[in-house]
Amino acid sequence: MPWPPKVFWVGLIIMYGSAVLGWTLEAVAKMNKIAPLPILYTSIYSTFLLPVIIATLYFFFPERAEAKRAREAAAREAKKAEEVKKEG
């Protein structure tokens, strides 16, 4: 069965975890009543920084994996060519 890469689930946990943590702190510690905290954690962190961080994770890790695969493929090719050369 196809399954999204691990980094997808990490991003999902960070995203929903942040929301649930924010709601919990609002309910328990009344964080929303402290000026200007809600502007900092809901607006600047959750609306701006968090999506940018997750979007970065979602291109950085797949690209790193792609580069690694490309390096491995190149190494295999080189090895193969060397073997052919030796045999020849």
Place this chain on the structure above:
Amino acid sequence: MVDPIVVAIVVIYLLATVLIGYYSRVRLKSAMDYYVAGRRIGSVVNGLALESTYLSPASMLGLPAFIFLLGYPFWWAMVAIICGMPLATLLTAVALRKYAPVSYADYYADRYGDERLRWWIGIVLILGTILYITISLVGMALFMVAILKIPYLLALTIGTVITMFYVVYGGMIATSWNAAMQALVMSFSAMIAAAAIVWQLGGLEGVYYAAHASYPRIWNTPADFPEIPHVFTGAWIAIICWYFVWHLGFATMPYTVVRFFTVMDLKSARRSIFWCALIAGAFYVSLQIIGITAKYMIEKHHPIAVAAGGNMTAMAVLTQIQKTYGIGTIVDYSMIAAVEALGNPVILGILCAGGLAIAMSTAAGWAVVINTVIARDWMVKLLKWKKAEERPIFYGRLIAFIFLFVSFLVSIAPPALVLDLSGWAFIVIICSIGPGLILGLWWKRATRTAMWFTAIFMFILSMIAWMRAYFILGHHARFFLNDILFANPNALITPHQVWVIPVGFIVFVIVSLLTKPVEEERVQKYCVELTKEV
């Protein structure tokens, strides 16, 4: 009297739009250029285009209005909209770019091995297109009427003709480049207005206290019950439902999904979402600031309130504005009025250009989706119409023109229902054809029957639920069976009947498990080759 600076800024923006449309024709050489911009769009341009296309006037006017009405808890709904953007990266964007289809319906027809699906997808899209283009044209006109003080019909005509010009003329190439420019204009307009408000109120603490002074409950949450800001944000279930209502749209909506067909490679597809989240996040932070301070700004600084000696409520000011122009609802003007209260013609001019930008880009985005589905999928692939095959660009242009013109006619006297229905159109697409899109890639067992059944059943169920909530309970935010199950119309708050989204996925899974899977080679292609190493 309108300040000439305001007019000059708007004219410069409109000229830039026309010029980009005109020069795009040079690069338009084939039907592929017209439909998917020749798959040559880079990540920055595509990211910006994604932002301006996805976010409609419902964002720029509607979300600050929602904050004005529902208070701070509504900010969490905006958090979810932006957080939903990165989800698309690994869920749909890369896999669909690998597949590289031309139209939105290609995926469904091929994955489920049934060309007839193009008919149903097209019908759903026709509905979405007319509703979204209408709301965009009305939003565009509302900005011009309220800021440039020109008659509604003239404003509507100017906006429609310019959008028509560049979409019909330049297709996806013009739409992409214009949408990128429009993203910068609309985001900058909101950022500069929010920065001016923060500056005027003396920083973030000033923003907090000003909002509190205008409405002492504004920062409250359901934990402060019964001192809640509004009944629609008065329970945690309501907050969770607001959070998820628009969350999955970016990964499934046709006008964003087709943008992944236009990028040059997989890397660009992934990175374009980074750029989109970056600019859209900044835009939304600005809208949050404007929305939360709107009441204070209008009551203290709006010219109408000042002329009345500072004794008018924000609602009274907005009612007077709405009566003057006669379009939209009272709170639709809250964002414009809050910025007008700054008394700065440059900011007001940029805001008007931003309002036109966000509306034009959404209208154009839908027009290019529908012209491909009708002119290529219906006319060529299903009806095998020779003329459409020989002259694809002409028929693409014709379809775009027809949809913009029909939406223009609807916009002349738009019933309130039509404008509200755009919210339902958003939900119906996610719940009826979204499960088939996401599970078709990530679940081998997804079947053709499940696709058909979910697409039709969820369309009807969501329509009945939405209509019942709207007409019988008075608002789409109320759960449609509140009166029957709980004898209280406000018992459960489920905006736009958001519960239909998980129900759509559950229905799809159940029907799939009960019916015959599609051919193995299709499963192999979609669930293995396309999703491997996304």
